[in-house]
Amino acid sequence: MxxxxxxxxxxxxxxxxxxxxxxxxxxxxxxxxxxxxxxxxxxxxxxxxxxxxxxxxxxxxxxxxxxxxxxxxxxxxxxxxxxxxxxxxxxxxxxxxxxxxxxxxxxxxxxxxxxxxxxxxxxxxxxxxxxxxxxxxxxxxxxxxxxxxxxxxxxxxxxxxxxxxxxxxxxxxxxxxxxxxxxxxxxxxxxxxxxxxxxxxxxxxxxxxxxxxxxxxxxxxxxxxxxxxxxxxxxxxxxxxxxxxxxxxxxxxxxxxxxxxxxxxxxxxxQYVPEPAWYFFGVYQLLKYFPGKLDVLAMVVLPFAGGILLFALPWLDRNPARSVRKRPLALSLAGVLVAGMVFLTYQGMNSVPKALASAGVVVHPGFKENVEPIFQSKCITCHGTSGGYGLDNYTAVMKKNVVPGNPDQSKLIRKLEGSDKPQMPIGQPPLTSDQIQTIRNWIKDGAKNN
The missing domain is CATH 1.20.810.10 (Cytochrome Bc1 Complex; Chain C)
Structure with a gap:
């Protein structure tokens, strides 16, 4: 055989x-x-x-x-x-x-x-x-x-x-x-x-x-x-x-x-504190050191540079020697990077996470895919019923608070932005500016499917 x-x-x-x-x-x-x-x-x-x-x-x-x-x-x-x-x-x-x-x-x-x-x-x-x-x-x-x-x-x-x-x-x-x-x-x-x-x-x-x-x-x-x-x-x-x-x-x-x-x-x-899986804590902790628009450095520039370094390493390191004693620069840089990532991971596990990033503004939102999820996560606690999460739960509220085509005249927007007190949602963090703008865009488009 x-x-x-x-x-x-x-x-x-x-x-x-x-x-x-x-x-x-x-x-x-x-x-x-x-x-x-x-x-x-x-x-x-x-x-x-x-x-x-x-x-x-x-x-x-x-x-x-x-x-x-x-x-x-x-x-x-x-x-x-x-x-x-x-x-x-x-x-x-x-x-x-x-x-x-x-x-x-x-x-x-x-x-x-x-x-x-x-x-x-x-x-x-x-x-x-x-x-x-x-x-x-x-x-x-x-x-x-x-x-x-x-x-x-x-x-x-x-x-x-x-x-x-x-x-x-x-x-x-x-x-x-x-x-x-x-x-x-x-x-x-x-x-x-x-x-x-x-x-x-x-x-x-x-x-x-x-x-x-x-x-x-x-x-x-x-x-x-x-x-x-x-x-x-x-x-x-x-x-x-x-x-x-x-x-x-x-x-x-x-x-x-x-x-x-x-x-x-x-x-x-x-009130579960949102946090990523442990192997992303290093990147997530790094985000805290870059306020405002500098977030892009922590979330895009540095990880992208790290990916390039990882994949291109055999061609970036032109030193033909493999002996540890003949590669002090490469090993020193790697040691600093590894120690830094371990430190950031440890810090991330023992500190309060930074607030979640927004999912961004949707220019022409649809109700089901873009607006209803915001209502479900922020509004249903007070305005919903015990039975479900559909648009029917908001019918009475929406009819008197939304003026299709005119966000500025819609009481919903004024409540969300805080110009009409109390600001909604009560007892929760306010909606992000991106979420509010997405709802404004939906009302501007005529509050379709409302």
Whole structure:
């Protein structure tokens, strides 16, 4: 059977490249971070598929389906394992990239390996971000509200990006469905498309720590004293390391199970403090140091510059040396950046978040997609009824307070702006100027569908 496969697929050549190569004795557990990350991804895939069998990706069904899952010990453990796995995967992948950078393994001939690793990082952060909303609880809802508001700082296209992410101006059931599709289909496909060639490149080029051995072998030098056989010595070490990571993941999932908070409440009656997921705290904290229109520096310029630096690093760093002692400038700059991001993340976790950014002005708003979500989040507490969120709840109020085509004569606008006291909504922060202008534009257009 092996001979038959070898004639067609060169199996022996493949297994030789996998198992029959020397590895430097300097190799340590940090070299196995990539393999550990792959293990966690496999765990995420399995637990994600199991969760998908009971999950209902709608605003009316998502929370109840997770609540029902939480009622079963096995279901609760699988969800906890998936939640902890997302954090493990982000941390391991970041550590893996830092290790690669420290070793100089992004340099020639491994530029494409680094590039694909950067794509894997972006896809992993995307998976973690989109998965945060799926339980449809307060934590996920407001983290997503904060996260999807961040692109609004981008000039010209910011409002479009917010509406693209949310499938509207507010986080609604449509946002949930969109995030579920991206989380289950698009991002896993992107991750696999990046991982397969990434793994192939690592297979063909080997680990950077073995480059000196390969050069010595080409010179005819015996490297037995400086190396270990990959199989079984190094392979066993890798397996033990992965088992340790797996045991830590399972132990944390069992000892600190993921809880389910209160259901998502767009009105935020409980005054839940909006904040992003922890891996965005650094960027979110940075926003606090740039007041007013300088927000764009924190939300656009610096992250965009960081992305360019990440992807273009192999070509920006022209120093051919990989030795730590011969790269003081690159390592010093990286150390400052990493320390700064850790500090900002820590600060963000221990301080009050900055107010949410607006979703922007809509020039020609429609009621259902642009105006009603504002009423639902701000007005229904006093003017709605206990039954629902539709336009019928506002009929009496709207007829006597809106003059179609004339915002300045509409009592609604005067109440929202505060020229008529008391300013609405009572007991909540005032509407942003962008929200008020969107309603003004709707009235100016004739208050269509009112």
């Amino acid at each position: 092996i001979n038959w496969l070898d004639e067609r697929l060169h199996v022996r050549e493949l297994t030789a490249s996998l198992f029959e190569h020397p590895v430097s004795k300097r190799s340590n557990v940090l070299d196995y971070l990539g393999f550990a990350t792959f293990y966690v991804f496999c765990s995420q895939a399995v637990t994600g598929i199991l969760l998908a069998t009971v999950y209902r990706p709608t605003a009316s069904g998502a929370y109840d389906s997770i609540k029902q899952l939480q009622g079963e010990p096995v279901g609760a453990f699988v969800r906890s394992l998936h939640s902890w796995g997302a954090n493990f995967m982000v941390v391991l992948l970041v550590l893996h990239l830092l290790r690669v950078f420290y070793e100089g393994a992004y340099k020639k001939p491994r530029e494409l390996t680094w590039l694909l690793g950067s794509v894997l990082l972006i896809a992993t952060l995307g998976l973690a971000f989109t998965g945060y909303l799926l339980p449809w609880d307060q934590e996920g809802y407001w983290a997503t509200t904060v996260g999807t508001a961040m692109p609004s700082h981008i000039p010209w296209i910011g409002d479009y990006l917010v509406r693209l992410l949310r499938d509207g101006t507010q986080v609604t059931g449509a946002t949930l469905t969109r995030f579920y599709s991206v989380h289950m289909l698009i991002l896993p496909a992107l991750l696999l498309l990046a991982f397969l060639p990434h793994f192939f490149f690592v297979l063909r080029q080997g680990m950077a720590s073995g480059d000196e051995l390969a050069k010595a072998q080409k010179r005819g030098k015996c490297v037995d004293g400086d190396s270990l056989p990959f199989w079984p010595d190094v392979a066993v070490r890798m397996i033990l390391f992965v088992l340790l990571i797996g045991a830590a993941l399972w132990l944390l999932a069992a000892l600190y199970p993921k809880s389910l908070g209160a259901p998502a409440d767009p009105l935020n009656k409980s």
